[in-house]
Amino acid sequence: MTRKKLNQSTETKTASTPFVFEYSPAPQETNIVKIEKKNKLFIDGKFVAPKSGKYFATLNPATGEKLADLAEAGKQDVDLAVKAARKAYKNVWSKISGEERGRYLFRIARLIQERAREFAVLETLDNGKPIKETRDIDIPLVAAHFFYNAGWADKLNYAFPGHQVSPLGVAGQVIPWNFPLLMAAWKIAPALATGNTVVLKPAETTSLSALLLARIFQEAELPDGVVNFVTGAGETGAELVAHKDINKVAFTGSTDIGKSIVQATAGTNKRLTMELGGKSAHIVYEDAAIDQAVEGVINGIFFNQGHVCCAGSRLLVEESIQDIVVKKLKRRMEELRVGDPMDKNTDIGAINSKEQLNKIHSLVKKGREENPDFFESSCPLPKKGYFHRPCFFNNAASSSTVSRVEIFGPVLSISTFRTPDEAIAKANDTNFGLAAGIWSEKGSKIHKTALGLKAGIIWANTYNKFDPTSPFGGYFESGFGREGGRHGLLPYVEVNS
Numbered sequence: 001m002t003r004k005k006l007n008q009s010t011e012t013k014t015a016s017t018p019f020v021f022e023y024s025p026a027p028q029e030t031n032i033v034k035i036e037k038k039n040k041l042f043i044d045g046k047f048v049a050p051k052s053g054k055y056f057a058t059l060n061p062a063t064g065e066k067l068a069d070l071a072e073a074g075k076q077d078v079d080l081a082v083k084a085a086r087k088a089y090k091n092v093w094s095k096i097s098g099e100e101r102g103r104y105l106f107r108i109a110r111l112i113q114e115r116a117r118e119f120a121v122l123e124t125l126d127n128g129k130p131i132k133e134t135r136d137i138d139i140p141l142v143a144a145h146f147f148y149n150a151g152w153a154d155k156l157n158y159a160f161p162g163h164q165v166s167p168l169g170v171a172g173q174v175i176p177w178n179f180p181l182l183m184a185a186w187k188i189a190p191a192l193a194t195g196n197t198v199v200l201k202p203a204e205t206t207s208l209s210a211l212l213l214a215r216i217f218q219e220a221e222l223p224d225g226v227v228n229f230v231t232g233a234g235e236t237g238a239e240l241v242a243h244k245d246i247n248k249v250a251f252t253g254s255t256d257i258g259k260s261i262v263q264a265t266a267g268t269n270k271r272l273t274m275e276l277g278g279k280s281a282h283i284v285y286e287d288a289a290i291d292q293a294v295e296g297v298i299n300g301i302f303f304n305q306g307h308v309c310c311a312g313s314r315l316l317v318e319e320s321i322q323d324i325v326v327k328k329l330k331r332r333m334e335e336l337r338v339g340d341p342m343d344k345n346t347d348i349g350a351i352n353s354k355e356q357l358n359k360i361h362s363l364v365k366k367g368r369e370e371n372p373d374f375f376e377s378s379c380p381l382p383k384k385g386y387f388h389r390p391c392f393f394n395n396a397a398s399s400s401t402v403s404r405v406e407i408f409g410p411v412l413s414i415s416t417f418r419t420p421d422e423a424i425a426k427a428n429d430t431n432f433g434l435a436a437g438i439w440s441e442k443g444s445k446i447h448k449t450a451l452g453l454k455a456g457i458i459w460a461n462t463y464n465k466f467d468p469t470s471p472f473g474g475y476f477e478s479g480f481g482r483e484g485g486r487h488g489l490l491p492y493v494e495v496n497s
């Protein structure tokens, strides 16, 4: 391991050029994972070939190479999955006690823990996020969500004191690619704990971890049909949410698709939960612990390549400390390692797909046309695969594209404020309302600011901290309904009295 000055050839990095340790590669073994070449659908407890006869490829975004073929569920396949879920609901899952449901969920949680490294490697291969994140964040949280909801299964009367609740029936769930297994856990665990059965469609670029989860369900002897996975494209998701025999739609994804689902289900009796996009703000006051705030901003936007719905993609910094914050941000960004997600030292992995990378490129291009005050880290990018350097736009106008549009990549916009009221007004000046971060050493200022913000999740002096006991969800174009915590049970029950 050697210590050297980074990027000496690039401009602006002289006295402030950071020193970092150059690590030797520390690759995670991938042979602990066995990937089937041709994958089937998981319906009624079994892996079955799709009636559609169609398959499509899933890639490793860090190399662009194909990992496997996935089945593409058509209308008939979705119908079979919903029928299996209905049968399991009627005959088994709605009949057994909460205690028994909890026992299955505890068993699933323990099995996930036992195979955690395998899940982490598979998720990193298919999604492109760094192994240190899948290993230390995604998979432990997946297990935690199953444990947490297992605990509620026999205590629903305490979750809703004074009320009798009953399950809704069959839930149709559609999830995105940014936290594939975690989003599956957020959806499946509360649905099962409250007595519902599930048909879930994973994102087409990241379905492999759901199929491994199906194997865990088999191992846990979860009754057939209680959870079914229909892999496929957007049309498969549209078939699922339109199916007449589902009682509940839980969707996580983009605001545009969310709106189309709300329209498609209008006039039906289906209950909806929508977890959509965001353009969340950090407010950094001049009295904040600046190094800590800079680290939080870095984590808030560059964690998971910025593929985070609640990413802190707008930095609002008090005018008096703008220069020092920007200087420290640049220095820290130069230290971030972008590259092989399977290397344990990598900070920023691969963008999940070529389409997403193109989308980021085009928004950054538009941003540079509107605002030339642009900085990106000078790190080298791998020759293969889909990668993007961490970058920011300084002095971005509130009306600019990069301040308004969800980019879903490692791109930050920075603007300033002079008073707390201005900070609040600017933070709220968005169509979204998912998250916010407040950085100050003054508790009273944090509380006053938080009261003025319209965001579902507000962190103080930290960011991107997730916990199964905390509700998560947004306002406005960030959607409605909450996942996690006691609040996350409510969308899956009928409150009868």
Ligand code: NAP
Residues within 6 Å of the ligand: 174, 175, 176, 177, 178, 179, 201, 202, 203, 204, 205, 232, 233, 234, 235, 236, 237, 238, 239, 241, 252, 253, 254, 255, 257, 258, 260, 261, 274, 275, 276, 277, 278, 308, 309, 310, 406, 408, 434, 473, 474, 478, 479
């Ligand atoms: P997306 O394009 O909306 O896709 C989400 C899921 O919906 C995928 O499984 C997709 O299938 C499916 N889908 C596409 N068209 C559909 C249709 N017409 N009907 C039903 N399902 C359809 O979103 P994404 O690009 O995968 O994910 C990124 C978005 O998710 C961002 O906006 C992010 O903010 C949001 N997100 C929100 C939260 C939250 O909790 N608020 C959490 C994570 C992500 P394909 O994969 O085949 O396209």
Ligand code: MG
Residues within 6 Å of the ligand: 058, 059, 060, 061, 125, 126, 127, 205, 206
């Ligand atoms: Mg993939």
